[in-house]
Amino acid sequence: xxxxxxxxxxxxxxxxxxxxxxxxxxxxFRLFPxxxxxxxxxxxxxxxxxIKVLTGVYAIDSGEIELSGKTVHIGSPQEAxxxxxxxxxxxxxxxxxxxxxxxxFIGREPRxxxxxxxxxxxxxxxxxxxxxxxxxxxxxxxxxxxxxAVQQLIAIARSLNISAKVLILDExxxxxxxxxxxxxxxxxxxxxxxxxxxxFVTHFLDQVYEISDRITILRGGEFIGEYAASxxxxxxxxxxxxxxxxxxxxxxxxxxxxxxxxxxxxTAEAVQLGRKGAIEPFxxxxxxxxxxxxxxxxxxxxxxxxxxxxxxxxxxxxILSVHGATKAIGSPRQAIDHGIxxxxxxxxxxxxxxxxxxxxxxxxxxxxxxxxxKTISRKKQDEIADEYIKAININPPNPEHLVKNLSGGNQxxxxxxxxxxxxxxxLILDExxxxxxxxxxxxxxxxxLSLSDKGMSVLFISSELEEVLRVSDKIAVLRDRNVVKVxxxxxxxxQQVMQAIAGG
Amino acid sequence: MVKHHLFWPLTVLGxxxxxxxxxxxxxxxxxxxxxxxxxxxIDILNFGAPLILVAxxxxxxxxxxxxxxxxxxxxxxxxxxxxxxxxxxxxxxxFGLVMLAVAVALALSVALGIWNGLLVSVFGIQPxxxxxxLMVAGRGVAQLISGGQIITVNSETYNYIGAGALGSxxxxxxxxxxxxxxxxxxxxxxxxxxxxESVGGNPTASRxxxxxxxxxxxxVYIFCGLCxxxxxxxxxxxxxxxxxxxxxxxxxLDAILAVVIGGTSLNGGRFYLMGTVIGALIIQTxxxxxxxxxxRPEITLVVKAFVVLIVCLVQSEAFRKTLVQRFKMRxxxxxxxxxxxx
Ligand SMILES: Nc1ncnc2c1ncn2[C@@H]1O[C@H](COP(=O)(O)OP(=O)(O)OP(=O)(O)O)[C@@H](O)[C@H]1O
Ligand SMILES: [Mg+2]
Numbered sequence: 058x059x060x061x062x063x064x065x066x067x068x069x070x071x072x073x074x075x076x077x078x079x080x081x082x083x084x085x086f087r088l089f090p091x092x093x094x095x096x097x098x099x100x101x102x103x104x105x106x107x108i109k110v111l112t113g114v115y116a117i118d119s120g121e122i123e124l125s126g127k128t129v130h131i132g133s134p135q136e137a138x139x140x141x142x143x144x145x146x147x148x149x150x151x152x153x154x155x156x157x158x159x160x161x162f163i164g165r166e167p168r169x170x171x172x173x174x175x176x177x178x179x180x181x182x183x184x185x186x187x188x189x190x191x192x193x194x195x196x197x198x199x200x201x202x203x204x205x206a207v208q209q210l211i212a213i214a215r216s217l218n219i220s221a222k223v224l225i226l227d228e229x230x231x232x233x234x235x236x237x238x239x240x241x242x243x244x245x246x247x248x249x250x251x252x253x254x255x256x257f258v259t260h261f262l263d264q265v266y267e268i269s270d271r272i273t274i275l276r277g278g279e280f281i282g283e284y285a286a287s288x289x290x291x292x293x294x295x296x297x298x299x300x301x302x303x304x305x306x307x308x309x310x311x312x313x314x315x316x317x318x319x320x321x322x323x324t325a326e327a328v329q330l331g332r333k334g335a336i337e338p339f340x341x342x343x344x345x346x347x348x349x350x351x352x353x354x355x356x357x358x359x360x361x362x363x364x365x366x367x368x369x370x371x372x373x374x375x376i377l378s379v380h381g382a383t384k385a386i387g388s389p390r391q392a393i394d395h396g397i398x399x400x401x402x403x404x405x406x407x408x409x410x411x412x413x414x415x416x417x418x419x420x421x422x423x424x425x426x427x428x429x430x431k432t433i434s435r436k437k438q439d440e441i442a443d444e445y446i447k448a449i450n451i452n453p454p455n456p457e458h459l460v461k462n463l464s465g466g467n468q469x470x471x472x473x474x475x476x477x478x479x480x481x482x483x484l485i486l487d488e489x490x491x492x493x494x495x496x497x498x499x500x501x502x503x504x505x506l507s508l509s510d511k512g513m514s515v516l517f518i519s520s521e522l523e524e525v526l527r528v529s530d531k532i533a534v535l536r537d538r539n540v541v542k543v544x545x546x547x548x549x550x551x552q553q554v555m556q557a558i559a560g561g
Numbered sequence: 562m563v564k565h566h567l568f569w570p571l572t573v574l575g576x577x578x579x580x581x582x583x584x585x586x587x588x589x590x591x592x593x594x595x596x597x598x599x600x601x602x603i604d605i606l607n608f609g610a611p612l613i614l615v616a617x618x619x620x621x622x623x624x625x626x627x628x629x630x631x632x633x634x635x636x637x638x639x640x641x642x643x644x645x646x647x648x649x650x651x652x653x654x655x656f657g658l659v660m661l662a663v664a665v666a667l668a669l670s671v672a673l674g675i676w677n678g679l680l681v682s683v684f685g686i687q688p689x690x691x692x693x694x695l696m697v698a699g700r701g702v703a704q705l706i707s708g709g710q711i712i713t714v715n716s717e718t719y720n721y722i723g724a725g726a727l728g729s730x731x732x733x734x735x736x737x738x739x740x741x742x743x744x745x746x747x748x749x750x751x752x753x754x755x756x757x758e759s760v761g762g763n764p765t766a767s768r769x770x771x772x773x774x775x776x777x778x779x780x781v782y783i784f785c786g787l788c789x790x791x792x793x794x795x796x797x798x799x800x801x802x803x804x805x806x807x808x809x810x811x812x813x814l815d816a817i818l819a820v821v822i823g824g825t826s827l828n829g830g831r832f833y834l835m836g837t838v839i840g841a842l843i844i845q846t847x848x849x850x851x852x853x854x855x856x857r858p859e860i861t862l863v864v865k866a867f868v869v870l871i872v873c874l875v876q877s878e879a880f881r882k883t884l885v886q887r888f889k890m891r892x893x894x895x896x897x898x899x900x901x902x903x
Binding site: 369388389390407408409410411412413425427428429431433475 | 564752755756758759766768772831
């Protein structure tokens, strides 16, 4: 690191308010060439907003941005890109059906006489991926044929142009598994060595310490401080983020296990349930009050399994019974009627209704199950919304806020509230803590445990093995779209489960 | 206040009225003749009634991310079938006959709505294509019904619907009020409104939340067909005749425009019934104004298009932002430098 060079980017005295919300108050931020800088803070602290004002998505109310020592005014993301700031936003917008190279060059395809020069485009895309990201793939294939991690790298490639001096990554790892995170970090280290300044947002403390040189902390839209990563302990970091002395968040036992529980009633049972191309036939039994974890790599079929149980996709073989009776569940609606709820991992495309308010998003599933005419009165809706906003700490605590204006983590909480409200017998949670801050994550884990104590069955999917181990009574391990093992009691250790995942 | 969804529509309507006030003060005069009110304002409400009706139905369709291009044809069909039935009657004034004609016309409109709903929600055809079918075919059906000619009826009972007065106001205004009331109750007192906005905002998420989006889509296309049917009755009864060729021509475009001016986005989601009503009134006022100030007929459409363009620009947040930014940018001389960087 050559700090003597002086910062490439300096933001000072930044203010940004949205109607009713002070998103940023007098925030400063510096970025040096050749460093990875973590931007930390709770959900809604203003991280994404800081990035968006820097890249011209939002205009700042006041404050100054200097790039390479010169004051700049960045009016749009295009201008930011031209000025050398490359960004991958929290909500990545790639087109899964287009080829990799189209995704990289979309909107700026090399053309001659108006016609896209495909050969040149593919060649350039290939070169870019190989030279800068060490990624060797077939760029003519559609994007969706690659894993999320690779897609993430492609998003980076798209944003990186030759003159890039600053790379911004807003929660790039929230949907990656261990190995993929490693791959991404490798690339980040290379870019850093090339002298790029990287701004990185994450809620995973381990990753912060693994990759970053310095840390800036925001809380409630205010600048708390800038620290060298090596000089800030984990505990200090967290307490600075949440603003109170750090209470041990990991009070839950590391591994749960069934031992203490008496399992009698079966909530749901799948017998040789399967769907071609999605998941091979599997058996799974979920008891009343049991938390079943699904572990496996991305693409191992975890989500596909969950979608079958919920009727989001139709099974083409096997039997699903709920409370002992065989049910043909052909639609989410039917699943909901049988007391099943499914919290999707894609909050933007399959979760929130952006244009509606927090209140409406919360009552939506309950209202849907009651039909058109048994309306939940407005008064009741307000009560419900207030109750859940308090219970799971949705911020800002305003039920009439549009969901699209909430921070990513808070949107996630809204969807969780929507399903809790339906009081399901079986709650399927697909990556429920994705994008959620440390404090809230522990809260959600505790919530899952207390729900199961009250008799709710939970199917818990997460890429974080620690988390799955912590809440699950038993764990079904998936590999290559197969349920390869169901593990209980003594088998529930990090090492054994990892072995099962890897196929040892 | 600027944030309120009715702010811009009302401002535009106000501006139009103000223009008229300055241009011809007689515009605002309302006379009582035989206990009935007359005047340009009443005319706007009266002649605007069919458009308002069609636009109300269109609002709900657009809110689901759909569109209904067939409304103009449905207007023509509904008027044609009603007039045909009445013209075949022995006593054209008979209340029973007129009611029967009205009922048949409305039933047919509902059936056409079901047809659209079927194509869109069951067969999954894109709304613009699905309704285009009926837009084209429907004109033909209307001409078939009317035998390619204008059917005239001689029925005071029927004529009352579109030209009569209840108290001192035109009957058509009450029809609009009733439909508006029904639409509001249906969408705001039941959960239908929330479901429509949800389906329009994010269909996938809505399905996963357990909303029967097919049923919702069916409902809005049927309602839209019904609204167009009522509008057809108002139009044809007002002139006591049905013209399969020209009745309701270009109504779909005016209706879509009214919806958009009223603040409902073509991307679906939030919808504003009152906004639509004001949007339709703006269009009708504009038409009347152009007529009053005597714009040459050849260029009326151009003038109308120009005003509509301005209305849309004023409403567009992006446009307002750009204006404001262009203004602000002068304070940032260095902005140029960043650009040159490229
Ligand atoms: N477009 C907007 N309109 C209104 N309020 C907004 C808008 N965007 C963000 N906010 C508010 O600004 C605050 C900061 O949000 P931001 O997205 O920056 O949080 P974050 O730190 O990125 O959180 P997360 O970790 O959950 O992603 C939040 O209270 C949010 O509700
Ligand atoms: Mg964020």
